[in-house]
Amino acid sequence: MQKLGIIGCGNMGGAIARSLPGKAIVYDSDPRKVEDLNKLADIEAASSLEDLLANVECILLAVKPQILPSLYPLLRKQQSSKKAWISIAAGVPLSVLAKELESEQVVRFMPNIAASQKAAVTAYAAHQNCSEEHIAYARSIAQSFGQAFALNENQFSAFIGISGSAIAFMLQFCHALSMGGVKGGIPYSQALEIVSATMNSTNALLSSSKSHPVELATMVxxxxxxxxxxxxxLSEGAFDAVVMHAVQSSCEKSKAMEDRALLAQEISEKR
Ligand SMILES: NC(=O)C1=CN([C@@H]2O[C@H](COP(=O)(O)OP(=O)(O)OC[C@H]3O[C@@H](n4cnc5c(N)ncnc54)[C@H](OP(=O)(O)O)[C@@H]3O)[C@@H](O)[C@H]2O)C=CC1
Ligand SMILES: O=C(O)[C@@H]1CCC=N1
Known part of the structure; x- marks a missing residue:
């Protein structure tokens, strides 16, 4: 598999670099992030963006969405048009990425933080003119750190609500359950271990059964x-409504970010 370049070695870029089968070449504006990652993963550190782009054909963008507008001109100077791209940025549409990078070889990912354990769930969608070769390469990258699901780009916001962001909701639920255990007299660390094992039990049951989750819950x-x-x-606390509202909130924020990115591009094209 060809080497992957990664720009941004924070939570997600670092998690992905740790799980790739091959050595990634990474660049981060904060050299300490690269040093820390070097202790956990087999990586090559690029000395600059120029160095990174000179040594790889495909680059994964793992910086915060609001950083991208300042990065595009630097990437264009390094002939971004001749490279293939994967972006994990929330709320940045393929059309914006393709225009800014001057390349239609663009695949968008929405992974989750469990990439560090090769257990991410990643949605992917490609630009309409992206080559089959780049799509296959990107899919194999996503599969190297977990499961990959091909989605239409217009489903990405909903996917963020039920996966990319939802892993945080589930972790919060685990914490709340553990606090319930503490109230009942079990120390937090032991309660958390039990809750984590119970999550595994739930997943084993749900993924192997053809039954509806409510049917399984009724059996309990x-x-x-x-x-x-x-x-x-749970019902009195409007549990389902609260969870659906959380999903909808993340989904709406993602859509608003996409709208803003499209508008910003429209404005810059008119200038
Ligand atoms: N966190 C998550 O669970 C998920 C995040 N994502 C997406 O992943 C992307 C990264 O998020 P996350 O990893 O949490 O963010 P982080 O802030 O943890 O990581 C981004 C890294 O990029 C660095 N950086 C900033 N500017 C530049 C630059 N110009 N060149 C190179 N590196 C730079 C940052 O340095 P510094 O800290 O000094 O700014 C930081 O180390 C986002 O677009 C987000 O939408 C997608 C799915 C899940
Ligand atoms: O909170 C965020 O914006 C990123 C995208 C999905 C998970 N974390």
């Missing part, structure tokens, strides 16, 4: 038993 509820009491408390 003994008549007049313990679970139904907790289920009633």
């Amino acid at each position: 509820c003994s008549a007049g038993g313990t679970t139904i009491e907790g289920m009633q408390a």
Whole structure:
């Protein structure tokens, strides 16, 4: 597999670099991030953007979305048009990436932070004129750090709500469950271990069963038993509505970011 260049070695760029089968060449404006990553992953450090682009054919953009506008001109100077690109930036559409990078060889990813454990769930979508070769390469990159799902780009915002961002919702749920355990007399660290194992049990059941989640949950509820009491408390706390609202909030923010990126590009084209 050809070497991948990575710009940005923070939470996600670092997590991806750690799970790639080959050595990535990485660049970060903060050299300490590269030093820290070097202790965890087999990487090559590029001394500059120029150095990075001179040594790879495909580059994964892993900087915050708001950094991209200042990065594009620097990348264009290094002949971005001759490179293939993967972007993991939330809320930055393929059309904007292709125009700014002057390349149609662009694939958009939405991974999650579990890439560090090769357990990410990644949505991918390619520019309409992207080559099959680059799509296949990008897919193999996504699969090297977890599962990959081909999605239409217009489903990316919803995907962020149920995966990219939702991993944080699930972690918060795990914390809340553990605090419930603490209230019941189990120390936090032990409660968290038990909750994490219970998440694994849930996933094993859900992914191997053809039953609807509600059907499985109903099997847990003994008549007049313990679970139904907790289920009633969840219902009174509008659990489903709160979770759906969280998903919708992340989805709407992603759509607003996409709209803003498209508008900014429209304005710059008119100048
Ligand atoms: N965090 C997550 O779970 C997920 C994030 N994403 C996407 O991944 C991208 C990165 O997010 P995340 O990893 O959390 O962000 P981080 O801030 O952790 O990482 C970004 C890194 O890029 C560095 N950087 C900033 N400017 C430049 C530059 N001009 N050239 C090179 N490096 C630069 C930052 O340095 P410094 O800190 O000094 O600014 C930082 O080390 C975002 O676009 C986000 O939307 C997608 C899915 C999940
Ligand atoms: O919060 C964010 O914007 C990024 C994208 C998905 C997860 N983290």
